[in-house]
Amino acid sequence: MENPGRRELVKGLIFSVPLLAALKSEALASPGRGALIELPPFPFQETHLQGERKGGRILVVGGIHGNEPGAYTAAEILRTVKVKRGELFIAPRSNFVSILADKRGYNGDMNRKFGPLSKKDPDYKRVQDLKEFIGNVKPDILLTLHDGYGFHSVNPRAWGQCIVIDAEEHNGFPLGKEARAVSKAVNRSIHKREWRIPVYNTRTFAADTKHPEQRRSLTYYCLTKPKVPAICLEVSKQLPNLETKVKFHLMMLKEFFKLHGVEIEPSFDYLIANVERLVNPKRTYTVDLLINGRHVSVSSSRTFKVPKGSRVKFLSFHGSDGTNAVSFDVNLNLRRVAIRRRIAFTVKDDFRKVFSVRFEVV
Template structure:
């Protein structure tokens, strides 16, 4: 897509968009226990534009469009769909601070901002990641507005950042340390390659249980955001799950950010000063 197309389409994306809003000076690079959203401080060299999803409501939450020029590939990165998954939205805050040298990234750090502020999984309308009906309109106003933003971006890849309590394949129903790709856009190859790269770069040999792996393919069988990306947009997407099992929040955030960086790189979106 052309950069700024999301903001230009604001009237249809979210009812209205606050363009050019002030970006706060508090950096999102640190973690800690405070669940309050921390506005990012983007690199001075990066072009940043801002808008809002559900403006004028208690669910109003900003998004940031970070990029290098008016053309090239586009990614959408979402954090905070579940408000108690701190590493996902803290990593998204950091991504909104990147200097992007190729392509652009639309970042929604606090998708379910009421749940984030309460440090709860669900918001007033229930589990946001069960509201993206396949083949039809999402079930709630917030889910609809988020989906309109994603679709308007015409993304090459969508990345949804989450945190689980346990490890996929080890701890029953928990799904941490796994990358769940769409059935579209070569995302299964992306998940395999990025898991291998991050394992090699940052996961200590002594932490073999924490090695990342590809999870099952998401093709549109459940009303999750990435399922809908696969079925309705036929686009690459990955649901990223870190575990909190024997991982401090700072490590969860760092590894989540690295995974997002490598996933976007595979679609031609490059960050200056890549960490790996």
């Protein structure tokens, strides 16, 4: 998709006074000699699917860790279904910047940020958005999806392939009983020993817990603050491919949905049978830019030569909800960058690189 031969010269505009002030405050480049590039803030994505018939209410959280595509892809697939019975809430990309960076935590481990957290933390808003969503929804159960390391059934210290609970029971909710029912049901069709999915109780509330760090996790927060039952579903990072990771997430979700009376269409069996197609959809991607007041749509790699004093805005991304742009030339948290000479942005669909957009100040 690279097309570095295609270059464009875009006519400049005169900087407005407030923009000059903004550039000075960022102190990244002098405005007369560079260009200012702005991107929209990373969105917090949330979905609510309401069934016609009454049933349970489930909230699925994906993407707390950015390098766990099985988790956020499974959550994303669920956003495409119709709910026939009950209610389904989904936060597929809780940590979008880390997904685009393909890092566990671009700003550190977000699953350790649900205890006290400084307002200065770059993840503060993301964590607050998720907390608010949970508080507003107050689901019957929250299921947070992860791709952990290794295989728990053959290595009890590994987090991959297990259902994690913080306690056998909490606030009268039988976390252990429910997790074991799901474990038993999914293991009926898992024949490879290391791929089996047991229950892992971290005993987070116990004084002698081996996992006191879990007291800063999302599930512990849910149990203690909004008093929402929460369970963590882990597949393994070491499964052979993304399809298999998503499949195991869907298998576990199917059983939890059954327990809580939430029905979807197409069914989980259909999603599991078609997982290969669902994780590799054919898409075209477009990025809409505003370069010195002129609209430009980009669908493949391009380099724009812009005059000094230029102003560029990324307006919107089209392709999937995982489509966005980041520049690895700067800190990914920055969504307004003053450049002197050049910068490259990578347009991504979650972990996949789609094309690049470069700017050179001439």
